Amino acid sequence: MLDQIKQDIRRTLETAVQNAISEELLQLDQIPEIFFSPTKTPEHGDIATPIALTLAKSAQMPPRKIADIIRDQVNAFNQPLIKQIDVAGPGFINIFISNDWMIEAMNQIYTQGDDFGKTDHGQGKRILVEFVSANPTGPLNIVSGRAAAVGDAIVNLLNVAGYQAVREFYVNDAGGQVWRLGASLDARYRQQLGQADTEIPEGGYHGQYLIDLAQELQQEVGGKYLELDPSERIEAFRDLAIERLLAGQKQSLERFGVHFDVWTSEITIRQTGAPEKIIQLFQEQGLLYQSDGATWFKMTTFGDDKDTVMIKSDGEYTYFAPDAAYHQDKFNRGFDTLIDILGPDHQGHVFHLESLVEALGYDEQRLECLIIQQVNLIDQDGNRIDMSKRKGQLVTLNDLLDQLAEAVDEHFAVDVARYFFLNRTNSSHLDFDLNLAVTRATDNPVFYLQYAHARSCSIFREMAEREFADFSFQESDLQLLESVDEQQIVKKLAEFPELVVVAANSRQPHRVVNYLQDLATQFHTFYNKCRVLDAEQPDLSRARLALVACLQIVLRNGLKLLGISAPEKM
RNA sequence: GCGCCCGUAGCUCAGUUGGAUAGAGCAACUGACUUCUAAUCAGUAGGUCGCAGGUUCGAAUCCUGCCGGGCGUGCCA
Numbered sequence: 001m002l003d004q005i006k007q008d009i010r011r012t013l014e015t016a017v018q019n020a021i022s023e024e025l026l027q028l029d030q031i032p033e034i035f036f037s038p039t040k041t042p043e044h045g046d047i048a049t050p051i052a053l054t055l056a057k058s059a060q061m062p063p064r065k066i067a068d069i070i071r072d073q074v075n076a077f078n079q080p081l082i083k084q085i086d087v088a089g090p091g092f093i094n095i096f097i098s099n100d101w102m103i104e105a106m107n108q109i110y111t112q113g114d115d116f117g118k119t120d121h122g123q124g125k126r127i128l129v130e131f132v133s134a135n136p137t138g139p140l141n142i143v144s145g146r147a148a149a150v151g152d153a154i155v156n157l158l159n160v161a162g163y164q165a166v167r168e169f170y171v172n173d174a175g176g177q178v179w180r181l182g183a184s185l186d187a188r189y190r191q192q193l194g195q196a197d198t199e200i201p202e203g204g205y206h207g208q209y210l211i212d213l214a215q216e217l218q219q220e221v222g223g224k225y226l227e228l229d230p231s232e233r234i235e236a237f238r239d240l241a242i243e244r245l246l247a248g249q250k251q252s253l254e255r256f257g258v259h260f261d262v263w264t265s266e267i268t269i270r271q272t273g274a275p276e277k278i279i280q281l282f283q284e285q286g287l288l289y290q291s292d293g294a295t296w297f298k299m300t301t302f303g304d305d306k307d308t309v310m311i312k313s314d315g316e317y318t319y320f321a322p323d324a325a326y327h328q329d330k331f332n333r334g335f336d337t338l339i340d341i342l343g344p345d346h347q348g349h350v351f352h353l354e355s356l357v358e359a360l361g362y363d364e365q366r367l368e369c370l371i372i373q374q375v376n377l378i379d380q381d382g383n384r385i386d387m388s389k390r391k392g393q394l395v396t397l398n399d400l401l402d403q404l405a406e407a408v409d410e411h412f413a414v415d416v417a418r419y420f421f422l423n424r425t426n427s428s429h430l431d432f433d434l435n436l437a438v439t440r441a442t443d444n445p446v447f448y449l450q451y452a453h454a455r456s457c458s459i460f461r462e463m464a465e466r467e468f469a470d471f472s473f474q475e476s477d478l479q480l481l482e483s484v485d486e487q488q489i490v491k492k493l494a495e496f497p498e499l500v501v502v503a504a505n506s507r508q509p510h511r512v513v514n515y516l517q518d519l520a521t522q523f524h525t526f527y528n529k530c531r532v533l534d535a536e537q538p539d540l541s542r543a544r545l546a547l548v549a550c551l552q553i554v555l556r557n558g559l560k561l562l563g564i565s566a567p568e569k570m
Numbered sequence: 571g572c573g574c575c576c577g578u579a580g581c582u583c584a585g586u587u588g589g590a591u592a593g594a595g596c597a598a599c600u601g602a603c604u605u606c607u608a609a610u611c612a613g614u615a616g617g618u619c620g621c622a623g624g625u626u627c628g629a630a631u632c633c634u635g636c637c638g639g640g641c642g643u644g645c646c647a
Contacts, residue, residue, distance in 0.1 A: 037589055050589055056627055063627070089590045090627075135647060177647050203646065294645050305572065305643095312645040319647050347574050347642050373575065374641070378582090424583065427575060429640065431582060433596090444609085445595055451609050462606045495586095502586070514584060517594075528602090528611040548606095570609065 002494045005101055006047060008081055010034045013049065013093075016073035025069050026059050037092075042484050045086065045094035046491060052091040063091030102487060103478040105494040109550040110473050117557045121501045122163030128330050129155050131341035132253070132260075133170040136246045137181045138207055140253070142375045143343050145397035146430065148258045149421035149563065150372055151341045153509035156561045161504035166335075167260045170326060173242050174266040176316065180204045181245075182238025186230075188214035189237065193223050213244060252397050257414055257563050264329075266322050274325035275317060278360070279310065287359060302355035324356040331362055338367045339507065344374045370507055372426050378433045404437060408444075415564045419446035422509050422562055445517070450567050452520035453559065456552040457568040459532050459545070466533045468541060473549060476542040485526045486547060492519050493554050500561070509562065516558045523551055 013034045020026040032055060039048045052067035059066055067087040074085050084096040109116050131151030134144045151167065158165035172178070184204035191198055192214045200206055217225070217240075225233050253260070269275070279295070282288050287298050293313035297320060300307055310320045330338050342349060350369040358364045377395055397417075404413035416437050423445075424430050437444065463471060481487065496515075503511040532544045556566045 038586060040590075040593095044590075048590085050628090053589080053627055092590065137647090172647060175647070180646085292645080296645095309645045314645080316645085318645070323647090344575085344641060346647085349642095349647090350574080371574075371641095376640095428583080429576070433582070447609050448595085451607085455607065455610085459606050466606075499586080506587085510584080511586075514586090514594085517584090521594085524610055525612090527606080528608095531606070533606050570607080 002105075002491075003498060005081060005097060006036060009047065009079070009095060009097075010036075012074060012077060012079045012082070013051070013070065016070050016077070017051075019073050019076075020069050026055075026061070026066065028055065028059055039094065042488060043094075044088065044092070045084070046097040048092050048094045050092055052087075052093060056091070067091045067093050099479065099487075102481070102490045102494075105490055106478055106546060106550050109493055109553055110546070113553055114557065116553055117497050117500050117561075118160050118162070119497050119501060120162040122158065122161050122504070125163050125336045126334060127158055127163050127165045127337045127339060128168055128333070128335040129158070129165055129339045129341065130168045130170055130330075132249075132258075133172070134249060135172050135177055136242045136249065137177060137205055138245060139209055139396040139398060140249050142377065142395050142397060142400055142432065143372065145256065145400065145417065146375050146421040147341050147343060147372045148253060148256055148397075149418045150426055150509060152258045153422055153512070153562050154339070154341075154504070154507050156563070157500060157504035157509060157512070160561065161501045163504070166262060167258075168262040168264060168330075169260040171242075171246060171263060171265045172319075173246075174270055174322065175319065178238050178242060179234065181241050182234040182236075185210050185214060185237040185241045186234050189217055189225060192218045193226065209245070209248075210241070213241065252401075255401060255414070256397065256417070264326065266326070269322055269326050269329060272325070272329075274328060275321035278321055278324050278328065282310075282359060285359065299352065299355060302351075302358065304351055304355070308352065320352065320356060323353065324360060327353070327357055327367065328360055331366070336366065340367065340369045342369055342371055344371060347371050368507075370426055373429045375421075375430045375432055378431050400432075403434065407437075411565065412446075415450070416444060416446050418563050419449075419513070423513050425508065425510055446564065447570070448524075449516055449520050449555075449559070450565070451570055452523050453552065453555045453566045454568060454570040455527060456523070456548050456555065459548055460552075462533055463545065467535065468533060468538070468545065471542055471545050473546050476546040477539055478543055478546060480540050480543040481547060483530065485522070485529060486544070489519075489522050489526060489547060489551060492522060493550055496554050496558070512558055512561055516555065516562075519551070519554065519558075523555075 014031055017026065017028070017031055017034075021028055021031070032051060034049060034051055036047045036049050039045055052063045052070060055061075055066050056063040064087060070093060071085050071087055074082065081098055081101065082095055083098040086094045086096075088094050112118075129151055131147050132140070132144050134140055140148075155165045155167050180201060180203050183201045184206075187198045187200050187204070188210045192211075225236065228236060279288070282297065287301065288310065289296050289298070294309045295311035296307045297310045298307055308320065309318050311317055327338065340353065350371070353369060354364050354367060357367045377400075400417060401410075401413045404416050408416060420432055420437060421430070463469065481490070492515075499511065499515050503509060530544065532541060532548060534541050559566045
């Protein structure tokens, strides 16, 4: 809606420049493209353009003079949208929009309700977002939690921005890693049965969770598995461990409120025979060669500094062939764009994945890899806990939620975690401050946001008690919202759909967090300054109720994008 | 060595992709509850945007080179 207004004003400005040229007030070879820059303070109007500054050189005139000319031309039109047009600073043109648009904006917000913010910007383009995709070799850690929060929010954003986005989890249930998982569980199982000389194999998994699982197994079936020969046993333990650990991961995600639309298993991909076909294709393209008994892929032809192994000398695939097959499968399912959200330990893959996709004949632009950076936990003594799989210091998503739930309750634990995960740019490292998240629960920034919503709800609860029970949005006189605070709130609300598009296209959910935080600040300020329910000024009260109703809609829709609850009471 | 990310207030971070006087939260200090929820608000203080060049009307933002930190760099995924 603000977009539409900008279009109209852009056209007005263009004509103004055109007229100035034909009247020979300005000397320009061509009509420049008009663009707007954001205004930081109300004095700078609702929208602004630095166009006069840009034109100064080609028009050979001081910017302020150019701005004056444009302003005079615009004033001559009497464009109803424009209430006032100023020239300020070095030559900015500041435009104040007439109050009518504000009323129109509020009507739209109220009418659209839950749908406010939705646009058809994405034109139904299909996007597959793959995220978390943790190996089924252990519980989800905090980094996976961050990826879950970010991926979930990105899909929400894309869908609201008019794309058709899908959440997918890829299960690496084939290959060497899971074999070592089976072998590790085998070792724990035998230790459980008193075979003290057994050890976790090289590259295996040492976590407590396998000891627990071995214990469970021993209680369930005793020594039954010892009857199998070792490789059969490892295979059985592998499948069993995957099943249990995957179930655990699903449970954590469920607790965290993230629901995947599709779970794709590597085994299934392998069973289609696609990896073999891809090897054949690459062979025909001359991208493969033999060396040291292994089959190598010429990653160097795509610009990498070394080639990589596709088939190991023992005949097993590395992850390349199945991964290439998996991405081909995603494209075959009709997606226009693939987004892979990867953890910090996968940054070396990005180039490889892009190269594979290119080798398969797809435009590399259609695959987008986002790296979610490291999460460090700051414990309650202020110490940084280093999170690294290899070092074994691993804090699980469940542990984190448990700790949070102790301080706030289970319901808010998810909100707090999600907020902290989404509050930063994806590319920066994140220090998760448990002190801030837990100990001082009341100072927590997420509550500031939620409190704004709860506050708005409480106004409506009070409304009935205060002789405003007859309030109706349609009958309130919105012209009465004359203060700067009120108008700035409406302006902010109107920006929401545009913000969603920008956040979706840049895959940056943290922008929504910042936006909502600003909006909450504006509301809290307004609340303290202006009484909403005021018996002395019933008409103004009704107009303000209408404003609060709109604000509530945007807060709720915004929080929903982030997967954070909008409590009615706190 | 090479690659990715980061460097902004005491701490943790934003900064609408090149615009006007660089902003929040936490910590510190001063005020405001007989009011629709004080989980709030108003205010004070805090800055050589790592350093040095360059690009232009204009740089925290873009380019180059340094400095410092994190991560990656396997016939693991």
